[in-house]
Each structure stands twice: as structure tokens, then as C-alpha cells.
Amino acid sequence: MPSEYELSDINVKYRHENSVNGESTAKMSNGFYITTAKAFILVFLALAIAVGVGIIVHFAGPARDVECKCTFPTTGDGSSGGETAALEQCKTWASEGNSDICSACPSQGSSATCPTVPTAPTAPTQATKTTTPPQTTPTSVATTTATPAVLDVRLPTALNPLLYTVELQPHMYTMNSEEFTFNGSVRILFHCVEDANNITLHINKLNITGSISVTHENEIEGLYNRHEFDTARQFIIIYTTKELMAGQNYTVDITSFVGPLVPDLAGLYLSSYTRGDEKIYIATSQMQPTDARKTFPCLDEPAIKSEFEVTLVRKRHMKSISNMPITNKIDRGDDWIADKFQRTPKMSTYLLAFIICDFNYTENTTENGVTYRAWARPEAIEQTPYSLKVGVEILTFFEEYFSISYPLPKQDMIAIPDFAAGAMENWGLITYRETAMLYEAGVSSEGNKQRVAVVVSHELAHQWFGNLVTPSWWDDLWLNEGFASYVEYMGVDHVHPDWKMFEQFVVEDLQDVFNFDGLISSHPVYVPVAHPDEINEIFDRISYAKGASIIRMMRFFLGDATFQHGLTRYLNSLRYGAAFHDDLWFALGNQSLAESNPISNVKEIMDTWTLQMNYPVVTIMHGSSGSITLKQHRYLQDPNATDPGKYTSPFGYKWNIPFTYTTSTEKRFDVTSNDVIMMSKDEPSIPIDNANIPAATGNNWVLGNPMQYGYYRVNYDERNWIALIEQLRSDHSVVHAINRAQIINDAWSLARSGDLGMSLALRTTEYLNNEREWIPWSAASSQLGFVGSMLERHPLYGSFTKFMQNKTSSAFEELTMNNTGASHLESYLRSTITSLACSYGIQACVDEAKQLYSQWMRNPNNNPIDPGIKSTVYCVAIAEGGIDEWEFAWNQYQTANVAAEKSRLLSALSCSKETWILSRYLDMAIDPNQIRRQDSVSVIVYISRNTIGRSLAWDFFRAKWDFLLNDYFEGISYVLSGLINNVLASFNTEFELTQLKAFVDSKDDLGSGARAFAQALEKTQSNINWMTANVPVIESWLHDQGY
């Protein structure tokens, strides 16, 4: 889904970031049917041992179809790992409760005992859910100890929906907006795969106002008996008078239900915008992850796919849009028109979209004939051509890259005035917040432009990863989000090769998530979740950015061609179905074998990156000439942090690492999969002998992880670090920009964890006066930004400010604030340098900013400020000014028509140094008449980043927590983790830690904020340790340097 939030231009962004059923004959290729589980296992084992690769097996039990897909690539040396792997898989199935399989295990010579069948208290289920992949996580992988509310929330599996007929009619035209509602009806045709006495559907916040009936598809006899609600599980259970029989089709009809149409950003909801004095209402939707059930009763799980026939009823002056094109329009009288939409392909409920609005669109057709439209409110329609252009190009690019046509006849994109996330990939109707889709040259910055291109690309990638092939359950959310977050770079690179997207990846995603994933309160990429709170919680940087980073690593060690063909294999084999992560490993592993690639044990490698959290540090010990030795250990920002025990590692926190290196004699950064040395998790140390490795003397160096393809940090002995630092000082251009960024990021992070002395980390900044590329500057500014945030209330801040002025002044003087004609990345660099120069008080920067802003105030219709530096200029002018400057910006905010400009102003308004202005602004943040609900979190976070606003925001946060959790953000509570992570990010005193603990202890239920609070506690402790360990070192270093 939702791609992430962005808090302003570039640089200061924080990330939030957020089947089965029965197709018994669909996937027959390479498969066969047998009748009992035991026989299956025997045959399976025989095949696994004999063939070693590529087995897909199905078998049918007495009451239902079970599908087990297992492909076990042989290991690289050609020996078959099939038997062991098959037994392991057997045990996993056994742990899910299939006793036949369980009893088959020991007969194959395994000494392992079968795990106990989990006995979750079940709702009125007819059978344990049986799917490919396991519903319950194997206990050897990870266990969750949190038990919020009801955990066994899964639907029974007796019935598979084949077709929904849904009608929805919003009422938002004449009455008071508080009274807006929608009503609807639904008919669901089911195939029964297991005898049952009820039909269980999801439902939330809907009143059933009509009748319910159940019939066999060929009979008229009514089978409805009674119904009841299980509100904890959001179920309606409809009991029948007669047993529903396996193999038969049934229909359930709910003739009428009603729900509130309110601006809660979830399910079918109300959005609005103003035109002059008039308020225009629209109805729009956001289903992911669990709000389709708030729109109509349905089986609301990602793997339960069905076809849908949708009808939307609107007033004549409005338009309706859904996933498919309209087939016909029926006049219902009294100005009501019913739009009937073409039947969808088989899809998940969370991908449905329903919109009724008065928007306009621009239109184009892709090379392959897909109609592509970009919708916006009429006033913003001129801002659509850029996203339309990149959308059309990227859709075709993905069709060609994946070798699979986009399967729908049309693709709509629409910019919604109120939207909780960044965008949502609904199949054929992608919804965006305005900043993620609308672009206006001269008003929007290059950062805004890239944001639009990236989000468009991300959502289009989902049309394959997520929509065509869907994770079987939310525990594999990363399959969606990690992929979309990686291939979004490919799409944008296709349209803008000069933007160096693959270099940007390293600072935007990999180094960014390293920070988060260095905490002991992180979580594995594959994470067991059940309750909607837990599902909402994992729309975070791990699912997105770590997912993307390990996919990038995999592309590197497999090679581009194998990766690309393996993805096509994966998508083709599971299209219109659902996937477990092993399906991906097997597709790629089999492709690798087919191409005789040296690395094919993809599952074995990738399990170490997805089933345990955190990541390794590889230490390179440089001994004599011609050899180095490698060791690995787990990186933790605070190695003394107490493990909450929520997750255990099946691998003892050791990884299979695709290692590469270069040296001062080679200086080779164009490494490929042929250069990979696979470090096994089982080897305590690995020697590498190579005549090209120079002696460990003088300024000779070795550098690990060229281009930072691997998801690991690298440490060296002190001499090698100094040699690298000297290389940067004498000629930094021989080290690739990515690795300049890596050296800075690794050194500072290793200093933070105590793996390296802070004095060495500080020295990586020595060369910065000569650095003129954005990527290393971005890495440096985030490390130095952290130091700044730690020191801002410390006596040392004065010296640190002088140091920062020294580092930035030459770049600032050279670049100036004139961005005319700048290239994309030059504009990024100017943005970063101007922001540093002004915030550390370089007078020329501050003066020019104030002058530009006052020029704008004198002539509000002619803004003279280049979009690339607007954020800094606005912020400086408001910080240095008073209420007049603030009010001017507020007025501009209210009248601005370009969302990117609005969002910049919203950020700048938090820069005031007046306490009363900031307090008033905090109150406005939760007044939807002043600031849209979608922007509330951002405003509170912006204020918390202001030195003066920090304690105000914390007080506000504590006072309003219950209201925010239970009222204001109800339905979109996943935004709270972003709020918590950011507001508490700079806490670094014992006093703050005590306050935070007291607050957490005082709350019985932290809702979807639970994980973020645990992380905040750990981070605060880590910050306190950092202060104790590093402030004296920084102080003496700054002193020695003359600051």
C-alpha cells in the first residue's frame, strides 16, 4: 500500500511508514493428484530425492483440497538437499496440524518429533484453516508473545467466494454532513469445499437493514436460519437450516445495509475540498488492510480472491469510478444514476476501490493499448500531465520487464484531497494523496517531482506484486512492499536515467533502514501477525526498505538476467493466486539452476535475511600481503539492550552473506555476481587469499561491500580506516560516491554501537569541504543531523555549530542559492547545503532567505523563491520573524492550490521560536477545520523537531494520547507509530527516559503504538549511552580542531 509519508522536501523525510481457497485444479503444471496425505509424503519424498528441483504437488483430502507446493533446488555443488528439506517441510506441515503428514514423518527416518498441533480457540469454524502457506508461523521461526485482544481472527475455510454482486449508494448531497451515510446490498456466490452449517463473513460498523437469505444455486428453498455477530472478530455468522454440502454452490443475499459516511479515511469515506465558499463532498475508499468489511460484508482476507460485479449509484452531476470500466448507466429516477462496472478478474477485497466525485481527468493510451487517466479536482487538473506521462511510460516498462501484460483494460490514477497514506495500489484505480501525484513546474521542487515519479512507479509495480500475485497473509506483507519499494527505482530510472536512482537507493532506503533495523526491538521481515492492530503495525520501514534492500542484494548475487527471468517465473506460476515467500525463493532458485548460475540455494541464503531481525557487521582483518580474513557478528546500536524476547532467531544471528571487496590497488567498483564470495553462517572466520590484496602498510586499503549491494556493514582495523580516510582526503573521486556515503554511514554507526572509536568516525567528515555530490552529503547530513539533535541543548552546541559552518561554507559559497538551470541532483545538493548553511547560521544564507521572503510578502502574487530552496527560506524567515511572517505563511497555506507547496508551508510554520505560536499551532493540528486529518501527524512531528517545540510537543502528545488513539486516528491508527518514532527520536536524558517509561506504564493498551513505544524506549537508552560515551570525545576533537 500506501507508500510512505513525506514530511517535506527531500532530506527531512521520515518514513512511516504502511488463497487458496480452493482452486483445486488451477495450477496443474508439474503437479499431480493423490488421495491421502501419507501417500503424498512418500511420493513427494521420492521425487524430492530423485529430482531435487521443481516439484509442485497437489493433493485432495476427503473434505477439501489442500495444495502443497514444494520445490527444493539442489545446493550449488549439485548434491541434493531434497530429503532433508522435504523432512523439514513435512515437520512444518505437521506443526500446522495435519496428523497424517505428521505420522508420515518418522517413517522416513527423521528423528525429530512432530510438534504439537496448535489448538487456538476457534470461532464457529467448520475446520482448521488450511492453506498454502501456513497460517500459523512455525514456532522455530519466531514467536509472538503479545496478545492484544483476539488473535484467532482468521475466517473458516469451508466456503470460497466465486462472485460478489455489490451495490453502493452514498447519500452526501442535501443534508448536514454529520448525517451522511451510504447504503448498499451484496450477493455472494460461494463454492462449498467442506460441509458446513453456517456462512461466516467479515463486517464492521455496518447496520443490516434488509433481509438475509441463503439458497442453493439451483433451488429456491430458503436455507437461512438465524445470524449472530462476533464483534471482537468482526464476523457475522449466518446459520443455515440445512447442512451446506461440499461440492455445491450457494448464494447469500443481504438486501440492504447502511454505514456512516464520515471523513475517517478508512473503508468508504468522505473527503471534501472547497471552491470559493462552497464545500464539495466526495466519497472515496481505502480498504487495505482490513476495511473492505467496513464497506460491505465480505470475506476480507488477502488470499480469498473472487470476481466482483460492482454498481455505484450517484447523482447525475457526479461521476463514479471503480476498478473496471463502466459497462452501462441506468437511470433510477430522481436524478439518481446507477453505473454498472465490468466484472473484475479474480482479486482480493483489499484492492477494491469505489469513488464518487466531480473530478476531471486527462487521458492517454499506453503503447499496448491500456487507457490511462489521471483524475484530480478541476482546479488541479493542470498538475496531472507529469504523473500521467510517467505512469504511461512505466506501465509499459513493467509489462516488458516482467513479460506479463497488464491484465485490465484501463488504469486510473486519482489525487484525493484527504488521504492517510501516500498512495494505494487498488487494481486499476490507484489513489494518491495530492503531493504524491500532482506536480507543477515552477511551484513544485525537484524533490516533489521525484516523489511523484517514485510513488507512481511504486503503485504500478504493485499491479503485479500484490495485485496479480498476492501474499497469502499479511505476515508476508514485505513480498508486496519490499518488491514495490525496489522496482519503483527501476521504473523511475527508466524514465529519468540521469537521476541516478540506483545510487540514491543506498541513502534513501538501505542506510535509512539500517538505523531502524539496528535496534533489538526491530522485527524480522517475515513476521507473524493476526489482529488488525498488529497488521497495521508492520506497514513500516522493515517491510518496505529492508524488504527492498534484500531484494536488491538478491538481484546482485543472482545477476540481472536470472533475477528478471525468475520474477517472471514467480509471477506466472501464481497469477491470480496467492504466494508464500518460499514460492519466490523456489522460483528464483529454479531459474538459477536452469541458467547454470553458481548460486542457486536462494532459500538457504534468503531465510537468514527474512526470518531473523537485524543484520551483520563483516570485520575485515588485513594480515599479511595477499590475504584477508572475514568474520561476522550481529550489529546492534546498543549491544547491551535487553532483548524483549518477542522474536528468536533460528540461525543464532548469523547470516549467509554475499561478500565482495576491492582494494587500493584495484579500486574496482563495477563488481558483479561473479565477484561474490559467499560467507556461510556456519563458518566462524573465512580466509581469502588473493595476490592482488596489498600489504597492510602505509595507505594501502581494503574496502568491503563495493556499491553497498549487501545488507551489512563493514568494519576494519584502525590502520585500514585511517588509510580510507586519507584516500578521501587526498582524492575522494577514486572511491565511488556510494562507498563514500557508506564509509561515513558505517563509521558513525559503528561508533554508535561501540565497535569503533568516535574519533575515527569524526575524521570521515574531514574531506567533506571538497565533496560536491549529493549522495555522500546526504549520508553525512543525516549522521551530523543526529549529532546536532543530540547536542542542541548541550553547552557543546556552539562549537559544533562552528564546525558545521566550516564544513558547509565552501560548498555554499560555490553553489549559492541560485538554482536556475540546475540538474536534478545538483538541485538536491543545493537544497541540502542551503538547509545546513542556514540552520547552522551562516549569515549570508540567513540574510538572503529573509530578503527573499520579505520580497514575497511585499508581492504575494509573485513568489521569487526557487522551489528547491523554498523549505529552507520559509523556515528561516518564520524562525527569524514574528507573527506577521507566520500569518503570511498561514494565509498562503490556505490559498495554495499545489499540495506540495501547502505541505512545505505546513512544515515551515513549525519553525517559529515563539512558544505561544507553537502551542496554538499544536491545537490547530487536531482541528480538522484548520488542518486536514491526514496532515496532523506531520504537524506535530515538525513542531517536535524545533528545539523550542520539543517539550511542547511531548506535553501535548501525553495529554492527547487517548484522544489520538481512540478518536482522532481511529481507523488509521497505523499513523501513530510514525508519530511516536519521530516525536521521541531525540530523547537523550535520564529524565526523559523516566517520563517515557512512566507514560508507557500508565497505559493499559497502546494499540498499534505498542511496537513503536518499545523502540522509543530502546532508542532513548541508546541515545543516553551515546551522550555518555561520545560527548567527551567530540568535545576534545572539536577543541583540537580549533572550534
Ligand SMILES: [Zn+2]
Ligand atoms: Zn506499497
